[in-house]
Amino acid sequence: MEAAMEQSKNDLDSHSLLEFLEALKKASKDMQTNPIFITNDPQPSMESILNLESEVDTILSSDPNFFKLSQLLCNLKTLSEKLRRFQEHSLKSFFSRQITKCEIYQVAFTMEIEVQARIDKENVQNLVRTLEEVVDIEEEKVRVLKRFERRLSQGFDRDFQEVVLRGKVFAILESILCDSTRSTRVREHVAHTVVALVRFNRDVFVGMVLMSGIVQALIPMASCCSRQVVCSLVTLIRTPLIDEMGLRGEIPRIVSLFCSSEDLSIEVGTMDCICQIAYFGRMEVVESMLEKGLIEKLVELQRSTNGDNLIETHQSKEREMAVVGEEGERSGMEIDEIERDLPFAGCVARFSVQVEVGEGLGPAEKKEIKVEILRRIREASVSEAEAATIIAEVLWGSSP
Structure with a gap:
């Protein structure tokens, strides 16, 4: 009980500190945003910082890590x-004011950098502390992960x-993602955070992903999110x-695992990943x-019902458009909606085109794979008409 109360107190102190740092960052940024030369007076923005002096004494004086920031605030007060x-109207006073x-x-520029560094450190410490808590407080973990992801996106x-x-x-994120007993929602947000880390700096985090068990943990997860993350990682790496x-x-x-789920969104995500x-x-x-x-x-x-009527629907739409051609133009939005409702229409041709225009195969290999795809289409089709239709789509969709 005492440990829980102490943790709650620490969280409250951390929250108050972050609020103070955010206010300080905003004030220092305002001093840089407003032009400071000739007629503009930096005093209003400075006063908003100096008004925080009581909080400065309370928060910064007790922590040696804030010594540099405390010194900058003292310098700012001296300059103010x-x-x-x-304030005289002499030429000497004019130049002295500009200097x-x-x-x-x-000072404001340096202060913003220093404050951002402190905010980052506090947020990362809070992230680590929250994710390592034994009690699985889902909302709090999701909140800190979203905040961390937003910072990475900058x-x-x-x-x-x-x-x-x-x-x-990264090691903490990997351990959570690889732990199947953890909340699925938390694991999904962790997975998105891993993608954000790779985008943040591929030179560092790609190697970590390759050496980790993250992809192996994502594949068995029966969710659309896990498929999207694998697809994103493949695209990035x-x-x-x-x-x-x-x-x-x-x-x-x-x-x-393809075609093993009743959730259409998972199958669509798997299709995107395969492509x-x-x-x-x-x-x-x-x-x-x-x-x-x-x-x-x-x-x-x-x-299947999610892919068999696209050609017929397109033809019927074209006939309707021809009939009402003089009554007004019809946008392509309706056909787009049909394609969303039938996500596997033309999926064989889609896969074949990805292979043919892709970067992994040479010209001779692409030709060999195309022949193999056509052979398998003939074997898998239930009729010659079906085979002819799909083969026509594959050949029509290929690059010249």
Whole structure:
């Protein structure tokens, strides 16, 4: 009980500190946003910072880590008093004011950097502390993960990266994602955070993903989110990740799981993932997918209620448009809606096109795979008419 109360107190102190730092950051940014030369007076923005002096004494004086920030605030106060002394209309006072304003701008700039560094450190510490809590408070974990992801989306920052690496954030994210007993919602947000880390700096975090068990943990997760994350990672890392997945037997596993869920969104996500793998994958990767019966599954999906009426619907829409041609123009939105309702219409051709326009195969390999795809289409089709229709789509969709 005492431990829980102490933790609650720490969280409250951390929250108050972050609020103070955010206010300080906003005030320092305002001093830089407003032009400071000639007629503009930085005093209003400075006063908003100096009004926080009581909080400064309470929060900063007790923590040696805030010594530099405390010094900057003292410098700002000194410059504020100095600026007040140069209010005469002489030429000397004019130049003295401009010099002092430049010094104020430099202090504000340095202060914003220092405050952001402190905010980043506090947020990362809070993230680590929250994620490592034994009690699985889902909402709080999701909240800190979203905040961390937003910070990553602001772009690369070497100092922030150093804080993340020192906090061993990636290892914590991996342990949560690989723990199937954890909340699915938390694991999904962790997965999105991993993608954000890779986008933040591929040079550092791609290697961590390749050496981790993250993709292996994502594949069995029966959710649309897990498929989207795998697809995003394949798009970002490309061939190195696909090669690693191939060595670990994960790509045939993805194909094996295809068509095993009743959730349409999961199947659509798996289809997107397979197409990305086909685009970047080498010859052996594409062959392994074909050997696992991918074309047969795609033919079955195209034959299903989620993919069998696209051509007929397009033709009927074209006939309707011809009839009402003089009554007004009809946008392509209706056909787009049909394609969303029938996500597997033309899916065999879609896969074939991804292979043919992709980066993983050479011209001779693409031709060899195309022949194999056509052969498997003929074998999987229930009639010559079905085979002819799908083959026509594949050939029509290929690049010249």
